[in-house]
Amino acid sequence: MKPSPYTSSFKMHRSNTLLVFVSVVLSACNSSNVPLKPNVQITLVPAANPGGPVELDFIEGLANGAKPGQQIVLYARSGIWWIQPFANQPFTKIQPDSTWRNSTHLGTDYAAILVEPGFHPATKLTTLPAEGNGVVAIATATGKPVAPIVSKVIHFSGYDWRVRNAASDRGGQPNSYDPSNVWTDKNGYLHLRMEEHDGIWTCAEVSLTRSLGYGSYIFVVQDISHFGPSAALGLYTNDDFRPDDIRNELDIELSRWGIADNKNAQYVVQPFYIPENVSRFMAPAGVLTHMLRWESGRASFKTVRGSVIGPRTATVSEHVFTSGVPTPAKETAHMGLYSYRHSQSPSQQPVEVVIEKFEFLP
Template sequence: MMSSMSMTRRVGTLKPTIIAYCLWVAIFTLLSGCTRSSSIIFLEVPPASSGGIGTSGLIRGKVLGRYRGRHIVLYAFADSRWWVQPFESAAHTEISEDGSWRAQIHLGSEYAAILSKEDSQPSQYLDALPTLGKTIDAIAVAGGGGIEIPTPDDPSHETTLRFSGLQWKVRTVPGDRASKTNEYSSDNVFVDDAGTLHMRLIRNSHGWVCSEVNSIRSFGYGTYTFNISDVAQLEPAVMFSAFTYFDRPLDGDHRELAIRLTRRGVASNTNAEFSIQPSFVPANFYHFNVPPGPLQLNMKWRADQGEFTISRDQIPLKQPLESWPFNTGMPIPNDTHVFINLCNYGYAPSPPTHDAEVVVKRFEFFP
């Protein structure tokens, strides 16, 4: 009897210990599962390419492990740097409920996906990829899939047109001009029998589709002249731009001088601006109003000054309407091309309500 009671007491004293041990094992297992490391796998990788704004491909993948409160930051390697994708203004790729993600990006020779919980905007490019740390949970890198595709400088796979005696590339891949990622289509650009260039902004089932051309020939110091139709009918949320641009700057300087006709989304704003870069310097912008009627846009680019002028494009009324000099911060030309763009303005509180068109009568360059 005594022995039986003693055994019962011994077994009884062990029960809480066993329960506590089992609970500890269960909690440890649960916590281990919650804190397990995350990883990224690629499901589809675009072809390898030397890159550029005229290239585009689909990349997609999946996050294994924890991803709540995180997003994917994508990079493409070109010109010895990692360039954030698809654009600096749209650098966060969202992760779906099942952990999958996808994006249409510019091409490169290699691609990187980073699982990040950093909310700040990434820089436009990196000399080297970051390492795992407090805000970065996983990194995956893959070479371009398939066969290397031609460089965008090869005109054989480009849509081109001839205007004002020059060959121009027509943009057909998405872009983030006017502070918004938009579609572009070659259907929105054409040259008529009179030799004038028609630029259109068209709405389709996906949203607004913009138009853009850029010169195949590069330019430098000199005077750039654009003769355009009346743009008084453009809605506040529409932007027409004529500008110089260098696509692949290793120093971050796109060599941009620009004339833009837009009210920047608000009807009471001025409807025109002259600008140089960088955009965060207030002195690099000059805003003003231009009256209705055909216009001539001029940018005189010199080493020590940029002189901008808008005039009436009507003889004998071709007098300057507005002029402005930029006396500091002028870029140095480097494979700089001319771009003409018509798009909707990304920061507008309300989108356009109807299609738009601007006719560019001619472009001239005087060294």
């Protein structure tokens, strides 16, 4: 019997429908085999602070499609891009729910970079990297507008000094800083104190508000023989905003670096890991005057007993470096009291140091 036109039309329609269904299923199967490109987002943006890193805030985000072993590298922009939260802690872990969270110093802008395992990030950048060569995805965000943060400034020895309140990784691990640990007394002497508050050790640091360049930097420091093994006093010049990883730094450091019977003082031309860049000595009890004479291609250090440098003063130690001496840029003088690996010294006690005078001679 000859099939009716309706029957033929129905069979053709059913065949076309089946063909479309199979095509959709195959397309879905093929698309499910194509992995989505990982991406990173910043969901909590810290405040903006154009003046540079003054304090810490939290930054949060998502890393969708991240593979095992991939991590986040954070940067904050303050003139240039600075790795966050610290140079020795460059990676932020991604949680099982794809979220990530860490602290950061403030800047005008923020960046989160998803990177492959084994990626070696730069600590400072003038521009952010492009995708590729270990960089999987990048997200940037402008800091939230807020009222500017006003730093504490004190006047000491005829100069204005900015008091640090942001954390620092000086000493090889994060240290917190409290502006209340810095003050001057009725004699005009500067006090720096390090103590524990609610289970957290807080340190003290000041830095000049302007650069001085070549010349003599003189520090008169009272007795530091009470320092425990983890206490460290740094008297140094440093360019905090240098756009590369070369430390433009000359140091007078008073510390035993965690070893009770170690020598307690040293002169350094950074980087310290080059043996010729360090001269260690034993600083005796009592008032000492430490001097750095910075010249082109030459850094001369000297420590004497007492508060005056003269022809009859007893020299404790002196050393001259002629290799690796930096040239002036935007460096400033710093004085900082901090803890070196305090977690390894459970018996550490509060420490206070008194600096009687700072003097600069061109």
